[in-house]
Amino acid sequence: xxxxxxxxxxDVAVYAADRVVDVINTKKxxxxxxxxxxxxxxxxxxxxxxxxxxxxxxxQTVSFNLDEYIGIxxxxxxxxxxxxxxxxxxxxxxMPTNTHVPLAQSKEVAVLKKSxxxxxxxxxxxxxxxxxxxxxxxxxxxxxxxxxxxxxxxTRIKTLSESTVxxxxxxxxxxxxxxxxxxxxxxxxxxxxxxxxxxxxGKAKAEAVKAMIEGPISAMCPASALQLHEAATIVLDExxxxxxxxxxxxxxxxxxxxxxHEGSLI
Numbered sequence: 001x002x003x004x005x006x007x008x009x010x011d012v013a014v015y016a017a018d019r020v021v022d023v024i025n026t027k028k029x030x031x032x033x034x035x036x037x038x039x040x041x042x043x044x045x046x047x048x049x050x051x052x053x054x055x056x057x058x059x060q061t062v063s064f065n066l067d068e069y070i071g072i073x074x075x076x077x078x079x080x081x082x083x084x085x086x087x088x089x090x091x092x093x094x095m096p097t098n099t100h101v102p103l104a105q106s107k108e109v110a111v112l113k114k115s116x117x118x119x120x121x122x123x124x125x126x127x128x129x130x131x132x133x134x135x136x137x138x139x140x141x142x143x144x145x146x147x148x149x150x151x152x153x154x155t156r157i158k159t160l161s162e163s164t165v166x167x168x169x170x171x172x173x174x175x176x177x178x179x180x181x182x183x184x185x186x187x188x189x190x191x192x193x194x195x196x197x198x199x200x201x202g203k204a205k206a207e208a209v210k211a212m213i214e215g216p217i218s219a220m221c222p223a224s225a226l227q228l229h230e231a232a233t234i235v236l237d238e239x240x241x242x243x244x245x246x247x248x249x250x251x252x253x254x255x256x257x258x259x260x261h262e263g264s265l266i
């Protein structure tokens with residue numbers, strides 16, 4: 001893993017935006033994997049600002065989101081399709097037909113399984129994901145791959161953990177139906193991406209970050225699967241990195257990487 005520790009959550013968003021813009025501006029038909037949740041919002045705000053200042057166009061970009069709740073319409077205010085429209089898609093020049101979020105409105109198992117298979121096929125037809133953006137849950141989940149998820153898993157129906165349901169309860173009105181199932185890319189799907197960039201900010205994520213980077217590779221911490229990826233970048237603010245035992249070493253490695261890139265290692 002390349003572990004990058006920055007001063008603030010804003011710096012994390014700027015770094016991630018730099019990476020996304022670089023992929024878009026250097027790839028002929030870039031394919032992005034996108035995430036929802038609170039952490040990526042600052043990234044999307046940065047990308048919108050750069051689009052408005054004409055630093056980047058999303059006209060040729062294709063996107064695939066990690067997951068979607070089962071049993072609510074795309075138009076529901078808490079659907080991840082709505083989230084993406086509000087925070088990114090409606091503010092940039094991406095073609096709506098090039099944006100993909102798992103279709104999960106149905107509550108019929110056969111329909112959902114077919115939707116999951118079609119989603120996997122669509123990713124392959126697009127040529128695979130060039131850069132997958134990730135956040136990390138308090139229990140170490142990536143996408144909605146909760147603890148005990150198989151590292152070989154593909155897009156599928158997943159039961160959300162009680163802690164994840166509790167964490168997301170604040171987004172739903174009292175008495176409103178809150179999904180406890182989701183369609184999510186599998187860990188195997190995520191690992192197929194050519195590059196992965198995981199963002200984590202804030203003290204609350206510190207334990208999950210430590211388990212991901214310094215703990216054993218284990219299904220109990222799904223994000224630890226990224227230790228197996230040859231191009232995984234973990235971008236943290238100081239608070240999210242606060243429990244890392246080798247924090248200074250990661251900072252030293254990044255300094256040496258930059259020197260090597262500049263041709264001034266010695």
